[in-house]
Amino acid sequence: MEKLWNQFLSDLVVEYHKLQTFHWYVKDVTFFQTHAKLEEYYDGVNAQIDEVAEVMLMRGMKPKATLKDFLATSKIKEAKAAYVTTPAVFKEVLKDFEYLLDSAVTLKAKADAKNDYLLSAKVDGFIENYSKAIWMLKQSNVK
Ligand SMILES: [Fe+2]
Numbered sequence: 682m683e684k685l686w687n688q689f690l691s692d693l694v695v696e697y698h699k700l701q702t703f704h705w706y707v708k709d710v711t712f713f714q715t716h717a718k719l720e721e722y723y724d725g726v727n728a729q730i731d732e733v734a735e736v737m738l739m740r741g742m743k744p745k746a747t748l749k750d751f752l753a754t755s756k757i758k759e760a761k762a763a764y765v766t767t768p769a770v771f772k773e774v775l776k777d778f779e780y781l782l783d784s785a786v787t788l789k790a791k792a793d794a795k796n797d798y799l800l801s802a803k804v805d806g807f808i809e810n811y812s813k814a815i816w817m818l819k820q821s822n823v824k
Pocket residue numbers: 704720
């Protein structure tokens with residue numbers, strides 16, 4: 682349980698910085714739109730990082746703390762310091778969000794198996810958030 686929650690926490694920490702890197706490096710005719718959307722995404726992920734770490738502490742788990750640990754644990758691949766177009770950004774974001782949704786669903790199933798209503802309820806918001814973001818990314822014609 683703790684390992685999976687630390688996995689999710691580490692993935693979110695790396696995704697946060699990745700979204701901010703895309704926010705800086707996107708270069709496209711749709712810059713203003715994409716730049717703003719990426720900020721909305723990383724602000725949301727930042728709030729989730731705090732929620733995950735605090736619910737772990739409520740359950741006596743130890744959230745990882747160092748960037749070194751987060752990076753070693755995360756399965757999210759970092760973004761490069763290089764200009765990138767909007768379609769390429771959203772393709773990558775879609776892939777990451779699908780992975781994060783799968784992770785949240787797994788956390789939900791594990792929590793439910795243990796009748797842990799707090800952890801189960803906490804994950805609901807993440808599932809809803811990523812499901813909606815994925816739907817919207819697909820609406821924008823990302824394959
Ligand atoms: Fe900014």
